[in-house]
Amino acid sequence: MNTKKTPVLLMNVGSPDAPTVPAVRRFLSEFLNDKRVIDLPWLLRKFLVNLIIIPFRVKNSTQLYQQLWTEKGSALIYISEELKNKLQTKLGDDFEVFMGMRYGNPHYKKALAEIKEKGYKEVIVLPLYPQHALSTTETSFVAVEDEVRKFKNPPKLLKIGQFYQNPKFAQAFAEQAKKYKPETFDHILISFHGLPIRQDAKSKPKNVPDYSYSKACCETSQLIAKELNLSETDYTIGFQSRLSKNWLTPFSDEIIMEKLKEGKKRILVLAPAFVTDCLETIVEIEYEYAEEFVKNGGEKLQLVSSLNAENLWIDMLADMITERKNRN
Structure with a gap:
């Protein structure tokens, strides 16, 4: 087991890989088939999502993503990368920061696979949602729990939930x-x-x-x-x-x-x-x-631009992460 550092997994919703119909279709399929996003009985959810919502929404959604896209790609992805890098600098060598999207890439399963490969014995999981909801914070925690359960020696999960009251x-x-x-x-x-x-x-x-x-x-x-x-x-x-x-x-x-x-x-x-x-x-x-x-x-x-990678937001994240580590 790796005890020199503590990994931190930041999570957000995610984005298609490209502003194209096939990429948006893949993203919407993964996203909307989540039973915590559309909390309907399985058969009804599959029918509604795959035969009605996605076929009727995919072209319009693709056009919206085309408006969002820049030379750097999807705003959510490249801003998240900046956030990860600045937080890593702030936390220093005692932590290793990973970014994993709940849907799409960089995928949370890839981040967890790297955490597993490095032999970490615990991981701080921080979904980036200020207010708890079934379709955001909860589905992130459940997805991580389900994935690490497959590991031979699963790491201990140190969760940080909603933080709007900070x-x-x-x-x-x-x-x-x-x-x-x-x-x-x-x-x-x-x-x-x-x-x-x-x-x-x-x-x-x-x-x-x-x-x-x-x-x-x-x-x-x-x-x-x-x-x-x-x-x-x-x-x-x-x-x-x-x-x-x-x-x-x-x-x-x-x-x-x-x-x-x-x-x-x-x-x-x-x-x-x-x-x-x-x-x-x-x-x-x-x-x-x-x-x-x-x-x-x-x-x-x-x-008003969101918190993105602003310094006060980075400071807050670092404080929450350090406090959660010390409380373990």
């Missing part, structure tokens, strides 16, 4: 927002990735009996608002990326139009369910929401 998290997002001079905007929207209503309270972190994802989002907003000295009328909480009306409300795109009707022509948007800029922030908010807002008479809708 004071540095709200501080880091507030610092990002301050770069855009929030006092010059008419209103602030704090937008979270939506969930089907049936999933809201379906999965809970251990020892948090009164938890729901929507409650965690509200608490996140309150913590960031406090850091920015916002009053309750200065900001609104919304949920984006919905697939049906039976998802968490209010919907972010509808809030934007409502605020425009109220005369709010300059809106600043924070998205603190995402620590890395991706399709949902860059394309959905910065491109689509902003275009619709201006088209209907708004002056400016500005996305």
Whole structure:
């Protein structure tokens, strides 16, 4: 067993390998067939995903990824690589940082295979989701547990779950927002990735009996608002990326139009369910929401960049990792 270093496995959702129909189809298939993402009975899920959702969505999804793509590739992937490298420098020689996507590449199974090959006796697993949900934090932990169970000498898993309550998290997002001079905007929207209503309270972190994802989002907003000295009328909480009306409300795109009707022509948007800029922030908010807002008479809708590889965020991750290691 390797006892000289402690490996750290960072996890995020992932991205297609390329903005092409075959690559996006492979990614969507792996992603949407996860029973914790679409929590329906097996047969119904297979029918819905493979015969309806993917065939009807793959071309549109590919076009969205084409908007996101740069010479460096997918934003989520190249920013995650930068994050990994900066965190490795911050943590130093006592740790080895790995990045593994839950779906797509670099895959979490490849990272775990390397951890196994190096003979590590324990691994810190940190899914990069501020608020716990069945389809994010929980599926990441379960996937890692299932994979290491196949090992002859499986490493001990040291888990780090949701972290929105860490004071540095709200501080880091507030610092990002301050770069855009929030006092010059008419209103602030704090937008979270939506969930089907049936999933809201379906999965809970251990020892948090009164938890729901929507409650965690509200608490996140309150913590960031406090850091920015916002009053309750200065900001609104919304949920984006919905697939049906039976998802968490209010919907972010509808809030934007409502605020425009109220005369709010300059809106600043924070998205603190995402620590890395991706399709949902860059394309959905910065491109689509902003275009619709201006088209209907708004002056400016500005996305606040996510934490990405900012120094305060790196410091927070390093603190959490070191604390978890010392607590073992």
